[in-house]
Amino acid sequence: MIYDASTLELPLTIDADLCVVGSGAGGSAAATMAAEAGLRVVVLEAGAFVPPESMTQREEEMLPQLLKANGGQTSGDRAIKIHQGRAVGGSTVHNINLCARIPEPIRREWTRDHGLSHLPAERWEALYARVEAMLAVSGVPEGLWNRHNRLLGEGAAALGWRHGGLKHNRTGCVGSGFCLLGCAYDAKNNAVKVLLPRLVAAGGQVLSRCQAVSIEHRKGHVSGVSAVALDPVHRRPVGRVTIRAPRVCVSASATGTAALLIRSKVPDPSGRTGRTLRIHPAPVAAGVFADPVRAWEGIPQTVECTEHLNFERAHPDTGPAPTEPGNRTWIVPAFAHPVGTATMVPGLGAAHRELMQSYERLAVFTPMIHDQTAGRVRPLGDLGLRIDYVPNEADRNEIAFGLVASAKLLFAAGAQQVLVPAGGLRKLGPDDDLQALQAEIAADPPELTAVHPMGSVPMGDDPQHAPVGSDGEHHHLGGLWIADGSLFPTSIGVPPQVSIYAMGLHVGDAIGRG
Numbered sequence: 001m002i003y004d005a006s007t008l009e010l011p012l013t014i015d016a017d018l019c020v021v022g023s024g025a026g027g028s029a030a031a032t033m034a035a036e037a038g039l040r041v042v043v044l045e046a047g048a049f050v051p052p053e054s055m056t057q058r059e060e061e062m063l064p065q066l067l068k069a070n071g072g073q074t075s076g077d078r079a080i081k082i083h084q085g086r087a088v089g090g091s092t093v094h095n096i097n098l099c100a101r102i103p104e105p106i107r108r109e110w111t112r113d114h115g116l117s118h119l120p121a122e123r124w125e126a127l128y129a130r131v132e133a134m135l136a137v138s139g140v141p142e143g144l145w146n147r148h149n150r151l152l153g154e155g156a157a158a159l160g161w162r163h164g165g166l167k168h169n170r171t172g173c174v175g176s177g178f179c180l181l182g183c184a185y186d187a188k189n190n191a192v193k194v195l196l197p198r199l200v201a202a203g204g205q206v207l208s209r210c211q212a213v214s215i216e217h218r219k220g221h222v223s224g225v226s227a228v229a230l231d232p233v234h235r236r237p238v239g240r241v242t243i244r245a246p247r248v249c250v251s252a253s254a255t256g257t258a259a260l261l262i263r264s265k266v267p268d269p270s271g272r273t274g275r276t277l278r279i280h281p282a283p284v285a286a287g288v289f290a291d292p293v294r295a296w297e298g299i300p301q302t303v304e305c306t307e308h309l310n311f312e313r314a315h316p317d318t319g320p321a322p323t324e325p326g327n328r329t330w331i332v333p334a335f336a337h338p339v340g341t342a343t344m345v346p347g348l349g350a351a352h353r354e355l356m357q358s359y360e361r362l363a364v365f366t367p368m369i370h371d372q373t374a375g376r377v378r379p380l381g382d383l384g385l386r387i388d389y390v391p392n393e394a395d396r397n398e399i400a401f402g403l404v405a406s407a408k409l410l411f412a413a414g415a416q417q418v419l420v421p422a423g424g425l426r427k428l429g430p431d432d433d434l435q436a437l438q439a440e441i442a443a444d445p446p447e448l449t450a451v452h453p454m455g456s457v458p459m460g461d462d463p464q465h466a467p468v469g470s471d472g473e474h475h476h477l478g479g480l481w482i483a484d485g486s487l488f489p490t491s492i493g494v495p496p497q498v499s500i501y502a503m504g505l506h507v508g509d510a511i512g513r514g
Helices: 025-036 059-066 102-116 121-133 145-158 197-200 254-265 338-344 349-356 393-412 434-443 498-514
Strands: 002-004 012-015 018-021 041-044 080-082 163-165 203-209 209-219 219-232 237-244 248-249 286-287 303-305 329-333 362-369 376-380 382-390 416-423 425-428 447-451 481-482
Touching: 018 025, 018 219, 018 254, 025 041, 025 197, 025 248, 025 498, 041 209, 041 237, 059 338, 121 447, 121 498, 145 163, 145 303, 145 362, 145 393, 197 203, 209 248, 209 254, 219 248, 248 498, 254 376, 254 382, 286 393, 329 393, 338 349, 338 434, 349 425, 362 393, 393 416, 393 434, 425 434, 481 498
Parallel strands: 002 203, 012 237, 018 041, 018 248, 041 203, 080 447, 248 481
Antiparallel strands: 163 303, 209 219, 219 237, 286 362, 286 416, 303 329, 329 362, 376 382, 416 425
């Protein structure tokens, strides 16, 4: 069953075999595997349960329900917007359904540098096959690409750049374009639709509006989780919830998981917990076209440009990786409804108003960076956290390269003008010196957005150099497991959804085996 903890009689104590913190891709998969193996499973989720029939397709109503900090979460210096899910189902409820496997050069590097004895190539293959079948992953038919996505393809074709269609996990899609606000048509094959019914059928329980405060442990072994039920309006604690369990699996995202472990004083001799965060940072470039683009209509993000995403060069089997930019940039369309677009596109005051008046003629491309910077996550009080992330020089250069490449794509697709965040709102024409602009942006990075936190509790076989093993079990605290994108030793350069599901299945299998 799925319960709203704020409506239960508090304080509440529950005995279980396993407590899972977080109900997103990793947590739902791990919990379902463990429950189907016969364990009594309780899942804690800080957000609300928002079924499809409650999704109104209005930004001011849905964003506060589905996103952390009402969609306003940022890095500590406010330079980066970091969007993450906060609902039963986690980010799988609001994401755009992009599906891709971790590239083989990265997985080879992980094996070479971190061992990962529980994740040989055949295990990865088996996990991906299970996930892709479970989610019904398939390519979006070209006939369903909207004009916004076609413009990216046309620009890439004009430049001779590598591009193609993307894979999604959707069934029965009506092309409403409201993916970021949740799917009122229940067409997303997400955690709520695919896994939670199995979890409940196996006897699992989900407590929504219930946030973990600390992992309880003594003498080197976990004993459960202390949590609080949250008021549905103000999200303040209204009562204590205690889960007594000999196993705890933390799947609270790469920010929430690291913060919870640190707050709980979970030992880590490697010192890496919370200090290796990657986020795939991305600026945006907006192109103004003569004719309507109406980018909000139809399925978003169906086309990608991979001309400047070369994993073989970025992760060579021998020798150092090249230092020049142009191998770690993935470009996709990035559009939203009016409020979301207004927060993404550059500019202030009258200039921003003028830009938004061109809303139906805008196309927005984003270069997402396969980052090397190690950010930091720390707990803030009993329930909060702080994210610090300042791109290093190599990532600043890649960001600048990607922003200029996005401008070139927009011009090649026919944009009359391109607007970029460079020292404020910069209006570019087709004949402007983009190379000089690239150097300027590298020296003074623009505002960034990130939607893929990962890597904050990296896995590895050596307990002195990694907090968690490649089976998801913590090296230094008995009964503790991790099952989310925190486990990735590096950035992965592609959407992480499928790989987080895979980690959830992998860790859930291990927990179920005992």
